[in-house]
């Protein structure tokens with residue numbers, strides 16, 4: 134499960150030794166043992182261009198498909214080491230790093246879809262992913278069919294001979310529904326349609342979509358993978374042959390990461406398992422606290438026994454992450470706003486997966502300009518609060534929420 138990838142063709146450890154631990158892979162995976170200037174850490178190579186000794190070396194580079202730097206839009210050494218590390222962590226053959234999760238999604242879909250194609254998308258998802266498909270892909274003649282999350286029969290029914298991809302998040306943002314990847318992959322195989330899972334909320338620590346047979350795994354590395362609320366990045370992982378056209382298109386669209394940014398991500402990944410263990414613990418403890426609170430009407434968290442996907446989550450996930458969605462009893466949007474405003478430790482902001490706890494009201498933060506009908510359709514009631522537990526101590530997150538809920 135946490136074996137470093139055998140197929141990247143990259144020497145994971147200069148001694149040729151292999152390791153099995155998740156954190157060991159996160160610390161050492163993808164890195165050369167001996168680095169530039171004998172430094173322990175990788176150099177940040179601030180070059181937008183890479184030079185050639187003479188004309189013949191340019192020709193050799195082109196004819197022999199050599200792996201070396203050329204121009205920064207096609208990649209840089211810092212981006213390549215992070216790609217290898219992420220592939221090792223995910224257990225994927227290859228990974229392509231982008232300047233954001235959205236750049237990853239847009240580039241992947243544009244590389245794979247043409248006018249006349251269709252995709253089928255489970256309807257609970259990050260609002261910008263939905264917006265890209267419904268508003269922009271539509272202009273290029275690609276049709277997105279949204280079906281109810283978890284309705285596998287509806288997904289299968291929506292497939293036609295034009296369908297090119299099945300897409301879902303797992304768990305979904307912000308409802309935290311968990312997808313049965315076995316059923317999802319089976320539909321893809323039955324109709325010979327590729328599958329994509331945005332596993333941002335799960336991370337490779339909690340969910341292994343590649344092992345379940347999913348073709349492409351996408352993460353907003355801005356969230357848990359970077360983990361410190363200080364960078365934007367995205368990654369698409371899968372088998373190398375299927376990712377070749379995605380990599381080519383990244384070189385054209387230019388959604389590549391800067392060397393500095395890549396270094397921050399590489400550094401953040403070293404503590405990935407430690408952070409995830411705390412996020413999982415905090416998410417569970419805070420969800421249990423909220424579920425027993427008199428001012429709270431309902432909590433959505435896969436680790437709670439009353440969550441509709443609890444059994445599936447326990448069977449298929451290692452932990453359930455730091456995101457907890459809950460509803461205050463008072464249905465008035467201002468009552469939820471008072472809880473958000475009452476927090477003294479948790480900060481108000483979008484995003485999740487970083488060390489700092491963040492809280493927000495999805496109606497205000499992401500859906501303020503949507504009509505009441507659209508908010509009802511996307512399942513965003515006024516009294517919904519999304520809490521992204523950081524890695525602080527659970528007691529302090531709980532005490533902060535408790536005083537905010539008391540008002």
Ligand SMILES: *Cc1c(COP(=O)(O)O)cnc(C)c1O
Pocket residue numbers: 233234235236259262302306331333334353354355356365366367
């Ligand atoms: C944040 C997020 C994205 C977008 O990622 P960015 O790095 O912000 O571009 C995509 N999917 C999910 C599930 C997210 O939470």
